[in-house]
Amino acid sequence: MVxxxxxxxxxxxxxxxxxxxxxxxxxxxxxxxxxxxxxxEAFKAGILKEENGFVDKHNLMPQNFRLEHGVRVVPGGTSVRRGAHVAKGVIIMPPSYINVGAFVDEGTMVDSHVLVGSCAQIGKRVHLSAAVQIGGVLEPIGAAPVVIEDEAFIGAGAVIVEGIIVKRRAVIAPGVILSKGIPVYDIVNGRMLDKGEPIPENAVVVPGNRPVKSDNAYATQLGLTLQCAIIVKYRDEKSETSLVLEDFLR
Incomplete structure (x- = not known):
């Protein structure tokens, strides 16, 4: 016996x-x-193997789902790598990719062209809209992953990387980029979030711009700006995600 x-x-x-x-x-x-x-260690132990026209480590090939898993994986190019957890009730639209070590909890929607990076943690009933990119991290092993908590809504094309945490029921509008280098301004409470501070529960975050802080005359002349994110309001328990976004993105 092996x-x-x-x-x-x-x-x-x-x-x-x-x-x-x-x-x-x-x-x-x-x-x-x-x-x-x-x-x-699994990566180190893996040997390159050809399978169905692809080449990867033999021990990290994509999972094969069955009806009893209770996961809906729509045909068309999706892969869930070995070592990722996808809970019952998750829907994965093609093509999407969920990497090793990731955790996707019950009832979450993973829409088309979504990346859930290695070790990322996705909560219950989260909506990852089309083309959302959730960063992954394996090394250094002490680095915290991106975390999207329960019932958060991540709009199309949003990019969340570098261990950013999005708390429960937060709404991230389409096109928002969240990283440790991009400031987040809470205009409701009149403050800038500390570096690495989680996006608060129920926050509604939209893309924004801020002036370049520089004594460079050229930048000033052109009115150049840098990207930021702005918390424009906080959801209450009754507010619907679609209506909240529509109000602030018109």
Missing amino acids: AVTEWEKTLNELEAGRVRSANFIDGQWVANTAIKQQIL
Whole structure:
């Protein structure tokens, strides 16, 4: 009988959702370094294999879903890599890609051309609209992943990277880019979020611009601006996502 390696056990546990590559501990999301180390071990142990016209590590080939998984994967080029957890009730439209170590919770919609990067954490009943890019991170193993909490709405073409956390029921408008280098201004409360501070619960975030802070006469003459994100309001429990966005994007 062939012994099961530690990394194989870890990939199995990740797919089943019994372990995660990041955990919510004492009020904050923390990378599970032991799990991420085993994912890296799987990459090291993998041997290149050709399958269906593709070449990848033999032990990280895409998963094959069956009816009993309760996941709807629409035909047309979607791949869910080995070691990713996709819960019951998730819908994945083609083509989309969910990478190793990612966690996608129940009832979430993954629309066309969506990337869910390695170790990203996606909550329950999240809507990832078309062409959304959720960044991934394997190394350094202590780096926290992007986290999208329950019932958040991420608009088409939004890009969320570098460990940004979007709290529950937040609305990210189409085209918003969130990274540690892009400031987020909360005009409701008259403040700028601290670097790495999560997007607050129920926040409605739209794309914006700010003047270049520079004594460069050329930049001033042209009126050059830099990208930012703006919290324009906060949802209440009754507000519908579509109506909230329509009000502020007209």
